[in-house]
Amino acid sequence: MAEGVSGSNRLSFAKPALQHFAKRSCRCGYVRSFSAHANPSHAVRRYAVLGAGFAGLSVAWHLLQHTNAKAPVCVDLFDEEGIGAGASGVSGGLLHPFSPKGRLLWKGAEGWSAAVQLFSVAERAIALDSSITDLTNTQLPIAEPLVWRRGIIRPAFTDNEIQEYKQNMMKHSGIPVELTTISGAQAKMLVPGLTVMANDVVFFMPQAVNINPRRYLQALWHACQTYARDASARGCAETKVVLIREHVQCLSGLPGDYDGVVVCLGAKVNLLPELAGKLPLSSCRGIVANLHLPLESGEELREDMPSILSNTWLAIQGTRRLVLGATRVRGSTELSSVISQNEASRALEELISKTAMIYPPILTWKVTSLSAGVRAIPPRTNVGALPLVGCIDEIVENYLRRNSCAEKNRPHFWLFGGLGSRGLIYHAWLGKKIAEAVVSKDEAILPQELKQWKYRTSVV
Ligand SMILES: Cc1cc2nc3c(=O)[nH]c(=O)nc-3n(C[C@H](O)[C@H](O)[C@H](O)COP(=O)(O)OP(=O)(O)OC[C@H]3O[C@@H](n4cnc5c(N)ncnc54)[C@H](O)[C@@H]3O)c2cc1C
Known part of the structure; x- marks a missing residue:
């Protein structure tokens, strides 16, 4: 076709x-x-x-x-x-230019600027064409953004991690995305219900975005x-x-x-x-879960609630919807997007239990669907x-x-x-x-x- x-x-x-x-x-x-x-x-x-x-x-x-x-x-x-x-359609859609240890990625600043420009191209295409009613069958109201600019927080786990992050952060002057620390109390204001793990420190990237991929x-x-x-x-x-x-x-x-x-x-x-x-x-298979917050709960997320990166990640989309990910099965030869009953239950158990440690309110959310994707993993180099x-x-x-x-x-x-x-x-x-x-x-x-x-x- x-x-x-x-x-x-x-x-x-x-x-x-x-x-x-x-x-x-x-x-x-x-x-x-x-x-x-x-x-x-x-x-x-x-x-x-x-x-x-x-x-x-x-x-x-x-x-x-x-x-x-x-x-x-x-x-x-x-x-x-x-x-x-x-994998692109399954991804969490989280974008920031830092490594898991808080280092600026190789060409991270260039990658960030180019990605933000391309997002604008996509946003303009939708804004200029009022004839588009449903682009993706994602049942998103058309007025909802395809790029959410609300930041990402990452609670710290250990004191060592905090030290390492802080050292790396000192090298980041002049880049377009800030990586900063906030206190546990500030983090809980942004994300009510968040568990703060170590030393009352939470890393925050206020300009980081998440998209609906x-x-x-x-x-x-x-x-x-x-x-x-x-x-x-x-x-x-x-x-x-x-x-x-x-x-x-x-x-x-x-x-x-x-x-x-x-x-x-x-x-x-x-x-x-x-x-x-x-x-x-090599390959790495991952499952993500789409969740929504039922109306009956009477709850709603803050409009500006950031996404969360931890052992799992929560990509927040709107006030009642989020994507939760991802499991990681390295070396998997299963490339299909089909998820067996067994795989689904194991993935859900892992995702929800890990997430509940950092964000207990997840237990009141309902799972609407699961998706699977496979990453193509390149070898590590010195950068x-x-x-x-x-x-x-x-x-x-x-x-x-x-x-x-x-x-x-x-x-x-x-x-x-x-x-x-x-x-x-x-x-x-x-x-x-x-x-x-x-x-x-x-x-x-x-x-x-x-x-x-x-x-x-x-x-x-
Ligand atoms: C669970 C999960 C979560 C992720 N979360 C994030 C995230 O939050 N942020 C981030 O930056 N990255 C994330 N990633 C990584 C990101 O999704 C990948 O790096 C990216 O999608 C790779 O893009 P790609 O275009 O190379 O491959 P794909 O998106 O896999 O595209 C390949 C395309 O090729 C098509 N294709 C394959 N073989 C054939 C063939 N023989 N003939 C015709 N068509 C074919 C497929 O249908 C597919 O559409 C995540 C990945 C996974 C799996």
Whole structure:
């Protein structure tokens, strides 16, 4: 199924003049018909972005920003399940630029600013289009924000932790998000019912945000579509963005004459035959629970109640709804979003019992649903666990050579993966950099630190 807009006509993807069906096959047996955009001008630049999570949507948006009348950009966004169906849609949506020990993350300030800018793009897209009534089936009243700017608190557990945090905090001058301490009494004012653990100290990030991830991604997708349509009015008639709901079985069987293909498949990236066993990624499965506060309770959260980070996290959405997460099963090979009865009961028991230690009122909340997602965890480096990016032509070519696939002109292949637990802080900043690298075919644009994995991985 394909949903898309062109500059001149939302349905132009289906116009006979633009339909171009063909069949391709490759050694791994991937054969499908495809509808590629007709390519009336040699200057049109065509890109495939695989995966519609934080990574893929950010890359799609930033690729579109490179369109111009002389060289319009067309983006095909592939996802087997639609927008935000992977880890991104399940995530807690919490964003701040600090490590669990209170250190500023590598490029945390840059990541923060870029993410906040991209949130504004999504917010504007919703605000400008009054025709949007329900973006996500999340049953959120449309007037509710997709980004909540209410801060995050993190109660301290031990005196050592407090010392370590305080030392790290001294290095943070001049960054856009404050990390400060407040007293237990102040914290209890913000979060009535909170248990204060150690030494009456609570860490507070007043500018930190939490988002509704599915709704954010839907809004960003809407922004991409609107941008493509408006580009047409500005004279870039061939600018297009299309969502193709299909399973991508292998890179070499992708249809269409793309200039570049960006792989943003999250934890499922290792299932591509060309990349299987080539990327230093492990997986971590997590369950989150959506809860609401029943009207009968007569209670309501404060409008400005911050989210809470502790052994579990509570991402507060509105005055009667929160997301509680997350369990962590490292090395899990279960990639499906289906949750068994057993898994559900174990997860709920763990989440509620841990949360009740820090926030006892959770016991009066009702669970409405559970969701599962899998993070793609990158290896630790001396500056933390960093995403994996880079051009992967060599890896793909080596695979194809080994499997005696026919030589032919292929697009350049790029990877944007291994976002681990840091999807939000890195998606916008890196999505922009990757789009620049893809358009200019220049890998040097990408930070050296994030390409190190290529030199440690055997690509033979
Ligand atoms: C429980 C949980 C809570 C989290 N909480 C937070 C948080 O609060 N803050 C934060 O910053 N990060 C959080 N994270 C991490 C964050 O969700 C990830 O870093 C981020 O979602 C990764 O984005 P992605 O686009 O790389 O992958 P995904 O979001 O997984 O996107 C990959 C997409 O590719 C599609 N796909 C995969 N294979 C194929 C194929 N073969 N063909 C077609 N389509 C395919 C999938 O359907 C999916 O939509 C959390 C993660 C989990 C699991």
